[in-house]
Amino acid sequence: MTTMKVAVLGLGIMGSGMARQLLNADFEVAVWNRSAEKAAPLAKAGARIGSTPADAAQGASVVVAMLADDTVSRAVWTGEDGAFAAMDEGAIAIDSSTLTGGWVAQLAALAEARGIRFLEAPVTGSRDQAAQGALRFLVGGGGEVLAAARPVFEAMGSTVVHLGPVGSGATVKLANNFLCGVQAASLSEAVALFEKRGLDVEQAMSILTDGAPASPLLKAVSRRMLDRAYDPHFLVPLMGKDLGYAEQALAEVGIVSAIAAAARQRFVEADAAGHGTQDIASIVEPLRAADGAPGS
Ligand code: NAP
Numbered sequence: 155m156t157t158m159k160v161a162v163l164g165l166g167i168m169g170s171g172m173a174r175q176l177l178n179a180d181f182e183v184a185v186w187n188r189s190a191e192k193a194a195p196l197a198k199a200g201a202r203i204g205s206t207p208a209d210a211a212q213g214a215s216v217v218v219a220m221l222a223d224d225t226v227s228r229a230v231w232t233g234e235d236g237a238f239a240a241m242d243e244g245a246i247a248i249d250s251s252t253l254t255g256g257w258v259a260q261l262a263a264l265a266e267a268r269g270i271r272f273l274e275a276p277v278t279g280s281r282d283q284a285a286q287g288a289l290r291f292l293v294g295g296g297g298e299v300l301a302a303a304r305p306v307f308e309a310m311g312s313t314v315v316h317l318g319p320v321g322s323g324a325t326v327k328l329a330n331n332f333l334c335g336v337q338a339a340s341l342s343e344a345v346a347l348f349e350k351r352g353l354d355v356e357q358a359m360s361i362l363t364d365g366a367p368a369s370p371l372l373k374a375v376s377r378r379m380l381d382r383a384y385d386p387h388f389l390v391p392l393m394g395k396d397l398g399y400a401e402q403a404l405a406e407v408g409i410v411s412a413i414a415a416a417a418r419q420r421f422v423e424a425d426a427a428g429h430g431t432q433d434i435a436s437i438v439e440p441l442r443a444a445d446g447a448p449g450s
Contacts, residue, residue, distance in 0.1 A: 157182045160306055161214040163207050163230050163237060164251070165192040167386060168277070169220035171284030172250070172310045177201060178287070179309035186210035206235035216246045216306045223395050224257040232264055243269035246303050250275045250291070252331065252392070254399050255324040255406075258294070262320040271299045274320055275307065276327035281387040288312045292330075294323035325403060332400035332414055334371050335393050338434050339417035341372060345379050346441035355380060378435035386433045393434050394421030 158181055162173040165187035176183045177199050186204040187193050193203045204210025207230045211217045217237050221227050227249055231237050241247065247265050249258065249272075258274045265272035273295035283289050289311035293300055300307075300316055307314045317323055341362075348358040359380065363373050378384065397418035404411040420437045427443075429436040 158216065158305065159184070159214045161185070161204065161210040161217040161237070163187075163210060163217065163219040164221040164226075165196065166220065166222070167281045167389070168250075168284045170196065171281065171286075172218065172220060172289070173201060174199065174285070175287040175310045176306070179305075181306070181309065184210040184212075184214060207231070207233070207237040208235045208240035211237035211245075212240045214241070214245060216248060216303055217241060218248045218250060218306065218310075221249075221251045222392065223251070224253050227251050227253055227257065227261065231261060238264065238268055238270060241268070241270050244271065246271045246273065246299060248273045248275050248303060248306070250277055252276050252327055252396050252399070253324055254402060255321040255328075256402075258324050259321055262295070271296070271302075272320065273299055273303060274323040276323050277311070278327070278330055279311075283312075284310075290315065292317055292323040292326050294318060294320045328396065328400040328403050331393065331396035332404075332411075332417075335397045335400070335421070336413055336417045337369065337371055338375050338393070338437065339420040341376055342379065342420060342438040342441055345376065345438050346444075349442065375435050378433060379438045384429070384432035384436040386431065388434050390421050390424045390429050390432060390434055390436060394418055394425060397421065 160176050160181045161184045162169055163186050165185055173183060173185050173196050184202040184204050185193050185196050186207050197203050219230055221230055247270050262272045273293055275291045275293045277289040277291055279289040287310055290313040291307050291311050293314060293316050317326055348355045359376050363376060397414050401411050401414040423440045424437040427440045429439060
């Protein structure tokens, strides 16, 4: 049996874990990242480092991208040294980044024009799930393409959900992060309220985490806010980006989302206050620093 060749483009918090899971599953893996130092640990584990996206994608039957946003995705797939320039006809391109439905549709068309098969597959789960091969893939695209790529998804994730045609994954992923972002934003305001009122914050928070508002996100992110533990699981600017994309998706169907816009503002403010390389839990910091003494 020949080993399937897989390329991973983008070795950030998520892509690094995904590439490592593919190596653990004995795929022949090539990687590329803008900042080359992030590829070094994977090279030690057996990955070939590509000098460009095209170089990494050369000869791969499946190429997976995990990149910041639409602009980066466009450059890495379709640029001069982009992956499409090197991919064979019939090879499969998978973009797992959180992207807009509009860009994903364009990307699918550009792939098709080159005879490249395409799936969008944004994920739920975060840094720990990526490192453990426990992501959930929200797939949009053809069922036959998904069947061919399934071993790759199964190495990186615990669940693969086929939601429908290209664009379905982006819609569900953006709704997912819309709800997560709104919850994190409202949580930051509640934590700041408790602190400014001089309450026993652990006790006050336990009412929320044991009560109706409780969710995995509320529990995990409130812990990090209280501990001031901002080592990134999910970066502040990326949640800001996702709330902007969710706002855009809602606007496309005629819904003006003041809720997404207000939540996004918390992430924009935190980024501007210097928390851009920290976890989303750090959005509470500008509120802590704002006027309003405890007990006032
Ligand atoms: P990250 O650690 O910031 O990684 C972003 C990746 O994009 C890195 O490989 C980065 O390269 C690359 N990149 C950024 N700007 C670039 C540019 N101008 N040119 C080329 N490459 C560029 O973020 P992440 O958490 O892994 O997220 C990746 C994607 O997954 C995003 O779309 C995010 O919304 C989504 N996502 C994240 C999570 C999470 O919890 N972290 C969960 C689900 C989905 P460098 O290393 O050189 O900066």
